[in-house]
Amino acid sequence: MSYHIVNIDSPRCSISCKHGQLTCTNKDGSRQQAPIEDIAAIVITSFSAQLHSHLLLEAAKHGVALVICERFQPISLLLPANRSTDTLLTKAALSLDKKKVDTLWRKTVDAKCANQASLAAEMAPNHPKIETLRKRAASKAPGKESTCARYYWGIYAESLHLENFKRGREEGGANDLLNFGYAVLLSLLLQKLFAYGLDPTLGISHEIRERSTPLAYDLMEPFRPCVDWRVARWLQEETGMGDYRVDGKFRRYVTDFTMERIGYLGIEMDFRNCLESVVRSFRQAVMTGQTRTYKPWTPPNSKWAG
Template sequence: MKTLYVSHQGCYLSLRQESVLIKRGETILDQVQLPLLEQILIFGQSQVTTQVIRACLQRNIAIAYLSRMGKCYGRVLSITQGYRQLSRYQQLLSPELQLQTARIIVQAKLKNSRVILMRQQRRRASEQTALAIESLAYLVQQAGEAVSIARLMGLEGAGAASYFSAFGECLSGAGFVFLARSRRPPGNPVNAMLSFGYQVLWNHLLTLIELQGLDPYWGCLHQGHDRHAALASDLIEEFRSSIVDSLVLYLVNRGLVSADDDFEYHDGGCYLNQSGRRKFLQAFVQRMEESVEEQPRWNLLSQQVRAYKQFVYDPSCLYSPYLIR
């Protein structure tokens, strides 16, 4: 199954038999067979016909509408996507189990972040990176002993600060400077790619969660509400560094993106422009199709969502996170 990304502006999606056509004017840019689609992500100003929407609803294909910078405005979902049964099981998880699962998720994020820095340290040693690696090891231990969600969130934040303090040391591409993480808005090209990548990955996880019948608004670590799918925010944590951060390092250090040509500045922030989004999404898809542990990375996401679903059904089998080997 694949995701259709529509990042060009002014496109028009129409239906021809069992295929979705992506057109600009009278020119057909691409076409994808409906049976191969899992979701459609539309960035910015493009139109979708009623026929395409109806066909997607009949096949449980989600359509997400995002800004050009990756912020999700909303999604079109089939009425069959209900969470009533599993949601009840999720809500029955005891506070102790929720805390234990939150510990597991935070520890996995910290461990994976540490592995990424250890790999970079072997390639390009620095004192800052060495300190961050040591700090993350300590925070992993502390997270395993946390007695509240608030304490865990504090440790997760400390881990992110330590990790990103060394992230800039791992970058060697011309024109790319990174001192700290900034999100709303992203302050430079590296932050722009991180924010965009996290949003794309988050949307993928949200779709997989919905396909499995889990309630995306009921998590263990993050607090859910009408505008925040907490479970997607929980499960993305173990994948941030292994998928998005490592991809940003690859794009920058290989010179595949240009700090001058692939970004735009407006509204007080820095964002990928059309060429930058195209390059990032192409590299993202290629990376997700690569084999890890004898399966595409796409399967790792599905594997973790299914593992969480199994945990909800049988809490005696604790959730097992994805860890980089």
């Protein structure tokens, strides 16, 4: 299959396919094109795009998936008949033995803890618990994810002067800002999973619940500190401390973290491309059964974007 994913977010654009070229025409008349045969999926986040029926036919003929989103959240997935189920990929995912699944999750947790330690050191380099957090993040101890989280959120709250802060989905305060950012991250990751044919219900750690997407919850873990950093800058630079409203201005601000440049495997790229590269590496690990091909994201050093 082709591996290019085309993201279309231009407002009031017209999307069609002519002479083998995916064509996006903007309201100002400008036009962008790409060969349909080189595309694996088209992700449409534009709130008012017009789709020509010929595009649907050509996409189906070339095995291209269409992911249609509302507020970044995928709400419709259009697949050609021969891609409605990726039999080999699903079989490979279900056939992974427990040791390999555990290895994939361990690599994910290691990356998450390393990223938390890196961000904590960026925010509070002289905090007395930084070195302890670094050692915990680099350890092989069981349960290190919860231990690192306890140190990390303590340092995070102190550096931002968040009194009585407790991380939790229903805890309110700064959690409301973090939760919105995580929702954006989850939506982007779901776009990539659908585009690469990965079933988000087949996770490696998170439990299966009704209408849940465990694999997306799993793979987003190392990227959570990107949201944490964006929220921290919002509180420090854009608004007064104690203002935790998830208003239009905040939503626009936090969503911009997806446009920042970050490093991955020695290459600088924008966040969305990095997310796509990680998903591709995970897919390869599942298909080949070789866990070493999975490369979760970690920053190349403690220098965070922005």
